[in-house]
Amino acid sequence: MTHPIGLQIRGGxxxxxxxRALKGVDFDLRMGAVxxxxxxxxxxxxxxxxxxxxxxxxxxxxxxxxxxxxxxxxTDDARRHGIGIVFQELNLFPNMTVAENIFINRxxxxxxxxxxxxxxxxxxxxxxxxxxxxxxxxxxxxxxxVGQQQIVEIAKSxxxxxxILILDEPTSALSAAEVEILFRVIADLKKQGVGIxxxxxxxxxxxxxxxxxxxxxxxxxxxxxxxEGVDVDWxxxxxxxxASRDFAKDIDHPYGPEVFRAEDxxxxxxxxxxxxxxxxxxxxxxxxxxxxGLMGAGRSEFLECVIGxxxxxxxxxxxxGKQLRTKTVAGxxxxxxxxxxxxxxxxxxxxxxxxxxNMTLSSLGAFTTGFHMNLGAERGTVRDFVxxxxxxxxxxxxxxxxxxxxxxxxxxxxxxxxxxxxxxxMDEPSRGIDIGAKAEVFRTMRKLAAEGLGIVFVTSDMExxxxxxxxxxxxxxxxxxxxxxxxxxxxTLVINASAKGHAPTPVKEPVx
Amino acid sequence: xxxxxxxxxxxxxxxxxxxxxxxxxxxxxLILVFAFFAFAAPNFLSTANMVIMSKHVAxxxxxxxGMTFVIISGGIDLSVGSIVGLCGMVAGWLVLxxxxxxxxxxIQFNTVEICLIVMVVGVxxxxxxxxxxxxxxVAPFIATLGTLYVCRGAAMLFSxxxxxxxxxxxxxxxxxxxxxxxxxxxxxxxxxIWMLIVVALIAAYIxxxxxxxxYIYAVGGNERGAALSGVKVNRIKFFVYMFSGLCAAxxxxxxxxxxxxxxxATGQAFELNAIAxxxxxxxxxxxxxxxxxxxxxxxxxxxxxSDGLVMMGVSSFWQxxxxxxxxxxxxxxxxxxxxxxxxxxxxxxxxx
Numbered sequence: 017m018t019h020p021i022g023l024q025i026r027g028g029x030x031x032x033x034x035x036r037a038l039k040g041v042d043f044d045l046r047m048g049a050v051x052x053x054x055x056x057x058x059x060x061x062x063x064x065x066x067x068x069x070x071x072x073x074x075x076x077x078x079x080x081x082x083x084x085x086x087x088x089x090x091t092d093d094a095r096r097h098g099i100g101i102v103f104q105e106l107n108l109f110p111n112m113t114v115a116e117n118i119f120i121n122r123x124x125x126x127x128x129x130x131x132x133x134x135x136x137x138x139x140x141x142x143x144x145x146x147x148x149x150x151x152x153x154x155x156x157x158x159x160x161x162v163g164q165q166q167i168v169e170i171a172k173s174x175x176x177x178x179x180i181l182i183l184d185e186p187t188s189a190l191s192a193a194e195v196e197i198l199f200r201v202i203a204d205l206k207k208q209g210v211g212i213x214x215x216x217x218x219x220x221x222x223x224x225x226x227x228x229x230x231x232x233x234x235x236x237x238x239x240x241x242x243x244e245g246v247d248v249d250w251x252x253x254x255x256x257x258x259a260s261r262d263f264a265k266d267i268d269h270p271y272g273p274e275v276f277r278a279e280d281x282x283x284x285x286x287x288x289x290x291x292x293x294x295x296x297x298x299x300x301x302x303x304x305x306x307x308x309g310l311m312g313a314g315r316s317e318f319l320e321c322v323i324g325x326x327x328x329x330x331x332x333x334x335x336x337g338k339q340l341r342t343k344t345v346a347g348x349x350x351x352x353x354x355x356x357x358x359x360x361x362x363x364x365x366x367x368x369x370x371x372x373x374n375m376t377l378s379s380l381g382a383f384t385t386g387f388h389m390n391l392g393a394e395r396g397t398v399r400d401f402v403x404x405x406x407x408x409x410x411x412x413x414x415x416x417x418x419x420x421x422x423x424x425x426x427x428x429x430x431x432x433x434x435x436x437x438x439x440x441x442m443d444e445p446s447r448g449i450d451i452g453a454k455a456e457v458f459r460t461m462r463k464l465a466a467e468g469l470g471i472v473f474v475t476s477d478m479e480x481x482x483x484x485x486x487x488x489x490x491x492x493x494x495x496x497x498x499x500x501x502x503x504x505x506x507x508t509l510v511i512n513a514s515a516k517g518h519a520p521t522p523v524k525e526p527v528x
Numbered sequence: 529x530x531x532x533x534x535x536x537x538x539x540x541x542x543x544x545x546x547x548x549x550x551x552x553x554x555x556x557x558l559i560l561v562f563a564f565f566a567f568a569a570p571n572f573l574s575t576a577n578m579v580i581m582s583k584h585v586a587x588x589x590x591x592x593x594g595m596t597f598v599i600i601s602g603g604i605d606l607s608v609g610s611i612v613g614l615c616g617m618v619a620g621w622l623v624l625x626x627x628x629x630x631x632x633x634x635i636q637f638n639t640v641e642i643c644l645i646v647m648v649v650g651v652x653x654x655x656x657x658x659x660x661x662x663x664x665x666v667a668p669f670i671a672t673l674g675t676l677y678v679c680r681g682a683a684m685l686f687s688x689x690x691x692x693x694x695x696x697x698x699x700x701x702x703x704x705x706x707x708x709x710x711x712x713x714x715x716x717x718x719x720x721i722w723m724l725i726v727v728a729l730i731a732a733y734i735x736x737x738x739x740x741x742x743y744i745y746a747v748g749g750n751e752r753g754a755a756l757s758g759v760k761v762n763r764i765k766f767f768v769y770m771f772s773g774l775c776a777a778x779x780x781x782x783x784x785x786x787x788x789x790x791x792x793a794t795g796q797a798f799e800l801n802a803i804a805x806x807x808x809x810x811x812x813x814x815x816x817x818x819x820x821x822x823x824x825x826x827x828x829x830x831x832x833x834s835d836g837l838v839m840m841g842v843s844s845f846w847q848x849x850x851x852x853x854x855x856x857x858x859x860x861x862x863x864x865x866x867x868x869x870x871x872x873x874x875x876x877x878x879x880x
Contacts, residue, residue, distance in 0.1 A: 325756060346758040355756065363756050366749035368816040377746055378757045380739035387738045410876040418873040431757065 019046035019227070022180060022211045023068065023099075027077035030063050030235075037063040039235040040077065044228075045180060047211040050202060052222045052243075054215070055232035055255060056478055061215050064232070065182050068213070069101040070094030100173025101182040104311075106165050110158030115140040117157050118172045143171040147201050163194030170201065181205065182213040185311065187221060199225055217310045219248045219515055231255055248515075249508065256478060256507045271486075272301030274337065275470040276353075276439040281321045281331030283314075285494075291317045292329070293494035299439065299470040304461065306485030307474045309514050314494035315474040316358050319441045322472075323355040324348040335438060349378055354437035356428050358444045358474070364428040365416050372398045372412040374427055379434040401430040405460060422453025429460065440464065442473040446480060458484060478507055492516045543872050550865040554809055554825045554858070561829060565836035572839060579718060583786075585831035586724040589824055590779045591802035592809075593731045594772030596823040599806055600735075601768045602748035602815030603661065603668035608776040608802055610679035611653050612795030615780030617683045619646045620692030620790030623703050638702030643709075643781055650777025653679060654770035661769070662762040676799070683792035692790040710786030720782045727775065732820040744768060748815025804851070805830055808858045829854070 023045040030038040038060050045051055045068075055061050066072040068079070070088035078085045081097060088094045094101075108117050115136045124135045140153035149167050157165060166186055173181055183202075187195050202212060202225060216222055222229065229246055231239040231254035239254035276299040283292040292314045299305050309315045321329040324345045333340045335352050342348060357363035365374050375398050376383065383394045398412050407426040409419065416427055425445065432440060445461070446454045461484060465471055475481050481488060488505045490498035490513035498513030549556070565572045591608045598605045619642055626636035637645065653675060660671035697703035712719045735741040743764045746754040755761050779798070784790040809826030811818030833854065837847045 323756070344760070345755060346760055349758040357756055362750070363753050366746050366753050366816065368749040369745060373742060373745070377742070377754070377759070380742055384739055387740065389737045389739060389742070391737065414873040414876060415870070418870070418876070435758075 019049040021045065022047040022081065024080040025064070025067070025074075025077065026080060028064070028067065028074050028079070029076040030060075030067060030072065031075040037235050038067070038074075041232075041235075041237050043230060043237065043240075045211050045213060046228055047179070048206055048209045049227035050206060050212045050214050050225050051228045051230065052214045052216070052226035053230050053232065054217070054219070054222055054251060056476075059232040059255075060235040061232055062184070063235075065101065065184060065213065065215065068094070068180070069099060069182060071101075095176050095178075098177055098179035099182070100176055100178030100180070102166065102169040102173060102184065102186060104184045106162075106169055108157045108165055108168060111156065113154050113156055114151055114160075114168055114171075115153035117168055118143065118175050120172075122176070139175065140171070143174055146174065146204070147171055148197070148204070161194075163198070166194075166198070167201070174205075178210065180211045180213070182215075184215045185217070186214070187216060187218065195221075217515075219251050219511070222251070223247070248512065252508050252511050255511075269302055269466045271303045272468055274298055275301045275335065276472075277334040277337075278318075278322060279332040279334070281318060281329060281333075283317050283321050283326055283329045283494075290494050292321055295331075295491070295494070295496055297472075297489055297496065297499075299472060301438070301468045301470050302465050303486045304465050304471045304473065304484055306481045306488045307472060307491060308476070308478075308481050308488060308510055309474075309491035311476070313491040313514065315491050316443050317494075318491070319355060319443050319472070319474060322348070322441060323353055349435050349437075352436070352438035353441065354378070354432035354435050354439070355441045356425075356432050356443060356445060358447060360421070360424055360428060360447075364431075365424060367417040368415060370413045371407075371409055371416050371419070371427055374416045375401060375412075375430045376434060378431050379436075382434070397434065398430075401434065405430050405433075406456065420449075420453070422449035422456070425449055425453070425457060426460075429457070433464075437469065439470045439472065442471060444475060445473055446475070446477065478510070481510070482507065490514050543868060547865065547868055547872060550861065550868065551810075553861055553865075554822055554829060557854075557858075558825055558829050558832065561832050561836065565832065565839070569836050569839040572836060577835075577839075581831060581835045582721055583718055584835060585828050586718075586720045587779050587782065588798070588801045588805055588831060589724055589827035590727060590775045590782075591772075591798055592805035592823045592827045593728060593820060594768075594775030595799070595802040596806045596809070596811050596818050596820060597731070597735075597744055597768040598668075598772050599803070599811050599813060600748045600815060600818045601744045601765060602751065603765065603768065604672065604803070604813075605654075605657065605769060605772045606669065606672040606799050607653065607657060607675040607679060608772060608779075609795040609798035609800075610676045610683065611650055611773055611776035612780045612783065612798055613683040613792055614653070614679040614686075615646045615650050615777040616784040616790040616794050617686040617692065617792055618649050619643075619706075619781055619784045620695055621686060622646070623695045623697050623706055624692055626701070636698070636701035636703070639697070639705040639709075642703060642706060646781055647774055647777045650773040650775075650780070651770045652773070654773025654776075655766060657773070658762075658766040658769040662765050680792075680796075687790075687792060689792060691792075692784075693788075695784060695788050695790065706785055707788055708785070710782055710784075710788075720786075723778065723782070727778070728820060728824055731771075735820050740764070740767065745816055748817075750816075801830060804855050807855060807862075810862060812862075826858075 021044045025041055025043040028038050028041045028043065029036065041064065043064065053061050063072065067074055070091045070093045073089065079088060086097060088097065109120065118140055119136050124132045126132050137153040144151050147167055147170065151160065151164055151167065157168060160168065186198060205212060214225065223243065223246060226243045229241060229243050230237055231251060233255060279296045281292055281295045282290055285291040295318050297305065307315050320326055321331065322333055324343055324347065327343050340348065340351050342351065361367065366377065372395065376394050380389065383390045402409060402412065405426045407423050407430065409423065416424060419427065445457055449457065461471055473484065486502050488500045488502065488510060489496055490510055492514050497516040498510065500509060571577055594608065595605055622637055622642045622645060626634045628634045657672050657675055660666040661668050695706060697706045709719055714722055743754065743759045746759055747761050747764050751761055783794055805827035806818065806823050807813065808829055809819065809822030811823060830851065833851065834847055837850065
């Protein structure tokens, strides 16, 4: 096989305050081929793609195109060099038509004023023919299915004469049939000599579509080769390293009786199907249950069902053996469930309120007699929790938005603990906080478990999962696809289970 | 340093002083306006004028208190002016005719009963607003715009657009005391001022010392976050709109009693003055921030400004222009304060 190299990174290093996201990587992007890129969350995939797309600039090292160094100082620069990127979160305007979206900011005009809609429409039709899709240029993008929207994004890149196309997890929102179409489109683009970078967590998909594979771990490339002879085991080894890491827990304590059980929890998805598909799990006091899965596996949705955010969710929830009748968030909190949401900014905190007001928001009843709130008692309790969780603050009256991510997370944890929960649900508790704060959050989790609290935590980070969990549940496509005791779990087992149900041609099972 | 409640470092002293001045800006503005008119307008400081002026201010202040809660919760209530008009008409009807049961029978009410019924009407209209907003998912602006028209039209329908005159009441039914709401004095202060003091104290108490008040701020600051924290968001919204309706009903009672007549056009554009007072007092239109005390001061600034300008003989056209400029200036200064406040807090948190 001879695929010319269209773009190279040599000695690429990217330093963010506090972390080195890329450590001297050498990357070759081959034209007319699919270059797949794989690695755990935080391994540096996105950073590398952002560098190529001009969103970020390298701290050290250089980018070469056709052997000559280039400086990509912005997405415009990258676009001029024929580089297009389709982000995981689509950047489309749902209130505009397909044609308007494709030509946004590069409208075909007459005399720079009047938009030539006919020409745009015609050009859009041409692009759609090329992509084998029958999408009318005048359709509103908001009316399209997500898969079709993805096609529009790709068309947008093609309209800019992209010779290099970066696809960041393009199949995460697609149905099996749409995945097939996307793969056909990719094959066509390959034939036309377009160099494609394809990022995904779905290993079987990668093996099927890729021509070259690059594996990243901790900002360094741990494997780069042609796809021939690559299997899932090889990828997993390259992703997590040869060295078997010992994650023995430092505190061993006996578990109590079962505190929490979920039975047959289901949640319909907006576009049909189930986001959470008959999920059941149970938890004992003092136990930490890790829930692993890929994006869109339904983990966060499951936790949201448990806390009562989706009133139309089905299933039964038990706390201390008693089935909960209440469906409201307030009722679930009163029954002893507390949630630490994934999206701290939008779900976890009220940014404009003070640290004190945020911490006590779920437990104001504890300081209230009749309708009179005892502000002194409130301050006292906040002071206790600030000390217990070692939150670093200057004053509890400052707005919570002035804190760092790690300290904000501790405020959210404090808020949850103030409700005296029996079960703590934590959704990606370490997201967006630095390593030091992460370690502290984990220490806190262990301590709480040792005190008898049951913890369910969702994570996409393998190391975190292995280090913290007493038991591991793996979810995929809304279903539980694996359950392991910590002693038996290996990273290969977990990753394999998390890819189940994502095979390109899944067998449809009848849903009870 | 892990301890809470230590005070900010002294190096931020000048910024802190500026911040204190900015926080007290509405109050400073009030003092300046007062001082200016004391010189510029003769008789401005006379007791009689003070009483008249505070009566004017009270009307707007009532509405502004209700509006403040609504705005803090992230909404807006455009219907209050119309509720004033409608409630005035309901009061007038009850004083004049009672409730006609047909067959020549009718129920007559005494003053207390009339007041209670009118207040219930105001609360119910607020409840309709909240129902539209929470259950039917109508945007607050649109929902209350709708009730603005409906209530105004209903007020007109009551009397075919005419005024109910001579609301003197009937001693036989015990409604002759209706006039006292607007005209009576207790310890030298008009009853409406006493009512304002009571309502303002209750509102301030709710805002500062009750979970309900805290939830209003939380809902306005981040509705999703509040809901996930177990706050019953819909209940909070019902409260703020019903409270706003109650405040409007009180104003309707006071005005019809003061004038001894009820006119269906009463209260037109009052909602705008109420919003202006709340904003002047530091309430953020995006929700989550505001104080009852600030709103009262804001209402006084607007009231003193318009009465003072009238006494100086400034044309009403100029008065309107000046009022608009003051509101804009208030919001501009508010933005500056927010920026400075955020910076001081960040420095304090980063500085340890």
